[in-house]
Amino acid sequence: MMRYVFHVDANSAFLSWSAAYRTNILGESTDLRTIPSIVGGDQEKRHGIVLAKSIPAKKYDIQTGEPVVSAVKKCPDLVVIPPDYGLYVSASRALIGILKKYCDQVVQYSIDEAWTVFDGYERLYEGQMVSLAHDIRNEVREKLGYTVNIGVSTNLLLAKMAGDLSKPDKVRTLFPAEIPHKMWPLPVSDLFLLAAQPRRNSTGWGYIP
């Protein structure tokens, strides 16, 4: 009997949730996810950092955590919106609610990501795990209005790594047998939970950085 684990991660969570709220609830015609935009601090008071960025904003080399002032200098047409934490909690709860429809073991890791552990679900989902992951991804997109990445594997670490392989709105697998061709080419710094110091040290141990 094999255990399957999904890692579900909302794409650019704060930005996506604010964008989905503006388009689906308020009816705005411009989707913030399609233009250079960020969720950041108070621009008028000239403080705050980039909390989330859209995919078009990445092309301007805008980094999460950098000052909003610096981000606006890189992209003068950047749209900056304030965070709405009440909305984010609501969106997060809705995501977890959908996951709990499919699995009783949902391990929430942060506001926008969680693992689902399918242990003992062989008779229900055996042979259909990737299809199930697509069903969950589609349901989140259609019902909640934003996209997620789902990594599929047999343990939490590999499922998390699988979800990071390509984004957005994708389902990716990283089973143990796939480690040589999917994981070995990646830099050591991509390893989940590997802190900065061991990364620097590991380059001297013969590991490929």
Add this chain to the structure above:
Amino acid sequence: MGAVPKMGTSAPVNIPIQMYCAVDTTGRISPIKFCFEDSEHMICTIHIDQIISRDEKNYVGIREKQFFCSAQIDGVRRLLEIRYSVDTQKWRIFQFLS
């Protein structure tokens, strides 16, 4: 009515309304008539002729009930989408469809 856009425009308007509705024994809500303040600060009352369809949405975890209705406004039959936020218990005209 200044707040009501002309026919042919379908951009969301998000006009807050005071709704009179009926709720049956199963909890099913049926809007009956609503009032809103127009641009001249006059209160207008509109009777809903027909509820064409209903739906419930949960975008980003915000539960809203959608009602597609027809009503006579200024002597013209208009189709409109009305939304009810379950959490805040507020009603609004989301957009005019015709």
